[in-house]
Amino acid sequence: MTRPPTAAQRRVIDAADPVTGRLRGTEAQLAALVKRELAFRHPRPPHDHFLTPAGHRIRESEPEVAEPGAAAEASATPNSTTTAGVFAARIGGEEETGVAPAARTREVHSAWQGLLELRRMTNPDGSVERPCGWERTHLVQAAALALEAAGHRPAGRDTEGYRVRVTPQPEAVAVRDPDGEALRASAGTLERAGWQVSEHKEPRSGASYLLASPRRT
Numbered sequence: 616m617t618r619p620p621t622a623a624q625r626r627v628i629d630a631a632d633p634v635t636g637r638l639r640g641t642e643a644q645l646a647a648l649v650k651r652e653l654a655f656r657h658p659r660p661p662h663d664h665f666l667t668p669a670g671h672r673i674r675e676s677e678p679e680v681a682e683p684g685a686a687a688e689a690s691a692t693p694n695s696t697t698t699a700g701v702f703a704a705r706i707g708g709e710e711e712t713g714v715a716p717a718a719r720t721r722e723v724h725s726a727w728q729g730l731l732e733l734r735r736m737t738n739p740d741g742s743v744e745r746p747c748g749w750e751r752t753h754l755v756q757a758a759a760l761a762l763e764a765a766g767h768r769p770a771g772r773d774t775e776g777y778r779v780r781v782t783p784q785p786e787a788v789a790v791r792d793p794d795g796e797a798l799r800a801s802a803g804t805l806e807r808a809g810w811q812v813s814e815h816k817e818p819r820s821g822a823s824y825l826l827a828s829p830r831r832t
Contacts, residue, residue, distance in 0.1 A: 620673060624648060628666065628674050633702040634726045634760070635733040636666035636749065657736050665736070668752060702726050704760035705769035707778030727764035730757070745809045746829030754788045755779050758827055761808040762790070767801055777801055782826065790825040798823060 620628060624647060627640040638645060638654055645664045648654035653670035657663050666674065702722055705712070712719060734747045750757035759779045763769060770776035770792075777792045790805070792798040802812045802825050810827045817824065 620648075620651070620653065624651075624653075625673075628653065628670060631666050631670075631674060632729055634729045634749075635736075636671060637729075637733075638664040638666065640664075659736065659741075663736070665733075668748075671749075671752070704756050704763050706755055706759040706780070707770040707776055708772070709769075711771060723760070723763050726760055730760060745832070750829050751786060754786065754829070755781055757829070758788045758790065758805060758810065761805055761810070762801055765804040765808075767797070767804065784826070784828075787826050787828045790827060791822070793822070795823060798825065801825065802827075 619625075624644065627638060627644050627648065631638050638648070640648075645654060645656070648670065649656060649664070653667055653673060654664050655667055657665060704723070704726070714722065730747075730750070731743045733749055734743045734745065735741050737747045737749070738745060746757065759769070759777075762777055762779070768774075768776040770778050775793050777790055777797070780789050780791070782789045790798070790801055792801060798814075802814065805812050805825070805827045809830050811830050812825055812827045814823055814825055816822065
């Protein structure tokens with residue numbers, strides 16, 4: 616059985632950039648995470664450290680190690696990274712974020728710039744025009760971030776807009792929007808963001824929807 620990370624290591628993992636997985640910590644902390652294959656050191660300058668897929672799974676799981684009082688402190692802190700402090704793109708249909716529109720715009724812009732940097736750092740040719748490995752393992756969040764960053768409106772509980780959902784097809788998400796013009800605009804945005812997009816119709820209702828997959832070349 617794999618030994619869970621220590622409390623100090625878990626804090627470093629939880630504090631990683633929510634989109635890129637970039638880590639901040641002492642050399643010893645980062646080296647320990649690399650040794651445990653929870654992080655990797657990028658070969659190109661500035662040689663930053665990033666979470667591996669295993670590290671991302673640890674961050675997304677419930678902590679197995681906690682210092683006395685840590686759980687109570689996290690539950691009492693509104694901006695804890697284990698709760699509301701973690702950025703998530705709007706996939707459509709969820710509650711409003713509760714963040715002021717201007718602040719949300721800044722958050723989304725920062726997340727999108729971080730994702731472009733992750734593409735540059737992790738794609739073998741340094742391309743920012745093509746999705747990276749993180750996007751392939753977080754399809755819904757990646758597609759939703761591309762849409763939200765471009766200014767598309769996500770659906771709310773009682774308002775229309777885009778909705779991004781998983782599909783049975785590997786490496787593909789479905790994007791729906793009752794507004795046909797908005798749906799076509801979403802297709803253009805995703806194509807410019809490096810996704811392959813095709814339009815289809817629901818067999819029963821005849822409503823149009825998009826299937827989008829991250830390009831490999």
